Amino acid sequence: MFVDSARIFVKSGKGGAGAVSFRREKYVPKGGPDGGDGGRGGSVYIIGKQSLRTLLSFKYKKKFVAENGKAGEGSLKSGSSGKDLFIYVPLGTVVFVEGKDEPIADITEAKQKVLIAKGGRGGKGNAHFKSATHQAPRFAQKGEEGEEFFLRLELKLLADVGLVGMPNAGKSTLLAALTKAKPKIAPYPFTTLSPNLGVVEGEKHNSFVIADIPGLIEGAHKGAGLGDEFLKHIERTRVLLHLVDLSDETSSPVERFQIIQKEMEMYQRNLTVKPMIVVGTKIDINYDAKKEEELRNIAEEMGFTYFKISAATHKGLKPLVKAIWSYFEEE
Ligand SMILES: Nc1nc2c(ncn2[C@@H]2O[C@H](COP(=O)(O)OP(=O)(O)OP(=O)(O)O)[C@@H](O)[C@H]2O)c(=O)[nH]1
Ligand SMILES: [Mg+2]
Secondary structure, eight states: OOOOEEEEEEEOOOOOOOOOOBOOBTTBSSOOBOOOOOOOOOOEEEEEETTOOOSTHHHHOOEEEOOOOOOOBTTTBOOOOOOOEEEEEETTEEEEETTOSSOSEEEOSTTOEEEEEOOOOOOOOGGGGOOSSOSSOOOOOOOOOOOEEEEEEEEOOOOSEEEEESTTSSHHHHHHHHSSOOOOOOSSSOOOOSOEEEEEEOSSSOEEEEEEOOOOOTTGGGTOTTTTGGGGGGTTOSEEEEEEESSOOSSOHHHHHHHHHHHHHHHOHHHHHSOEEEEEEOTTSSOOHHHHHHHHHHHHHTTOEEEEOBTTTTBTHHHHHHHHHHHHHOO
16 A cells, blocks of 8 residues: 555653762761763654655554663662664655644655654763762752654655656556556556656666656546645656647547646646656557647647657657656756
8 A cells, every 4th residue: 555644653762860879888987979860861763764665654653752761870870871763764755743834854865864853861860969068969850851743754756757647648558668667557547546666777877767646637636536646746856747648539639738737737836847748648549640730739839848659569769768868967
């Protein structure tokens, strides 16, 4: 199951209390204070982990509480520190304190480690409080409290290229044709129910990642179909491919293209100012040159590059991939 948001509770450990104690030795009738310090409470960290793909585990485990520090003891013995707690998340996870809009962490790299809740300091033992006028202090410090938060985790996949289009446009077929990914492909709408990622390897040890998301329909921004919630997974891509099925005779390619453009704009204007390539698909069946021409004209008028392909026969894939590379090589 693909889960891309979660709510969890985190709490760091409380510091251990400092000890109140006095030395008792055979030949030392009035020993001084020897209460040791409390140990530090454990901190909570969030860490990026490459092999994770979803936030599913947080459906089952939602509470993360680090260990408290131990109290100090006599003979100047310090209490041990509480163990730190590490929460592993997939790359692309953005962390918010509940109710706040600014994220406190954006985990984009493996092993990236962010301190979320700091463990409380241990209290000082009474040995610290001895002075010329106060030879036998009978008090010690308490340990500092830990910090606690409810956090909202949002997974926004990290891909370079995003595939958008109506259901059945051929997005998953294109992903399967270009990468080793094996998404489900079927001749009906809403085959893809959660995003798929695939990697295109270049010749110079370079690569780019493609994200295939569920199809959009008119009214997606208001929740129609699977809604627009998956669009967040292409927010961070650098290039979008907008796939339009040229073989579908139920409406014109131009109409379908415009519906999706509008939905993306409603979702977030930024999406429509990203570099985009318009791709007419399935040119191996029901090909109608006039309809294709209309789509190409509209796309080019709007300043987008246009390609036509058949993911089934691989026709037109090479020039398309070359055009995608050009976006990454220019930098
Ligand atoms: N003839 C032909 N059929 C294609 C081509 N590309 C995709 N198809 C078919 O079109 C149907 C839909 O393809 P998908 O790749 O599942 O479409 P999608 O855009 O991922 O659809 P959703 O996941 O529902 O949004 C499948 O039956 C594919 O086999 C093509 O180039 N030529
Ligand atoms: Mg699909």
